[in-house]
Amino acid sequence: MSRLRIFDETRPHTPLATRDDHAAIAAELGKVGVRFEQWEASQPIVPGASQEAVIAAYRKDIERLMEEKGYQAVDVISLTPDHPDRATLRQKFLSEHTHSEDEVRFFVAGSGQFTLHIGDRIYDILCEQGDLIGVPDGTRHWFDMSETPYFVAIRLFTNKDGWVARFTGDDIAQRFPRMPSQQARPD
Numbered sequence: 268m269s270r271l272r273i274f275d276e277t278r279p280h281t282p283l284a285t286r287d288d289h290a291a292i293a294a295e296l297g298k299v300g301v302r303f304e305q306w307e308a309s310q311p312i313v314p315g316a317s318q319e320a321v322i323a324a325y326r327k328d329i330e331r332l333m334e335e336k337g338y339q340a341v342d343v344i345s346l347t348p349d350h351p352d353r354a355t356l357r358q359k360f361l362s363e364h365t366h367s368e369d370e371v372r373f374f375v376a377g378s379g380q381f382t383l384h385i386g387d388r389i390y391d392i393l394c395e396q397g398d399l400i401g402v403p404d405g406t407r408h409w410f411d412m413s414e415t416p417y418f419v420a421i422r423l424f425t426n427k428d429g430w431v432a433r434f435t436g437d438d439i440a441q442r443f444p445r446m447p448s449q450q451a452r453p454d
């Protein structure tokens with residue numbers, strides 16, 4: 268189940284609010300300019316699927332999103348708990364960073380945790396299959412896939428070079444909850 272927890276930036280152990288239905292999550296995030304929608308994960312894709320297979324299965328959705336906002340590039344992250352580079356890949360997104368473009372991600376399988384730092388609030392969002400999240404450019408954030416990653420996400424970019432991050436140097440991400448390890452999941 269998708270879930271949002273909101274914290275004060277100085278109190279990482281005590282959520283101020285928790286939401287676990289999609290409409291309530293979307294409403295809270297909408298207040299701070301973050302897009303959160305449910306899209307139908309219409310094609311059965313399992314983590315580990317190739318980028319080509321995912322793009323072929325979701326071509327219509329990808330084309331719709333690309334036309335809507337003029338995205339220039341698309342790629343797919345598809346990870347399983349036995350991926351040999353899982354620790355390095357996890358580390359890549361774990362520190363607070365920003366992008367000079369919106370971060371638009373569609374989870375076609377599995378789950379991952381985005382944490383956004385907006386003003387003095389922290390928005391910790393567990394995204395699940397079917398969730399589309401759009402984080403405005405310049406928003407401080409980090410992403411955790413857990414020690415046992417299990418997800419497939421489509422990423423859309425307006426920058427032709429794909430993923431470019433600017434790390435803030437703030438160690439705040441170390442103080443907030445990580446995504447717990449995931450149990451083995453059915454295919």
Ligand SMILES: CSCCC(=O)/C(O)=C/O
Nearest residue numbers: 344360372379409410420
């Ligand atoms: C869920 S896609 C991988 C994470 C990513 O692209 C990013 O920018 C995290 O902040």
Ligand SMILES: [Fe+2]
Nearest residue numbers: 364366370408
């Ligand atoms: Fe990011």
Ligand code: NI
Nearest residue numbers: 268269289395
């Ligand atoms: Ni759900």
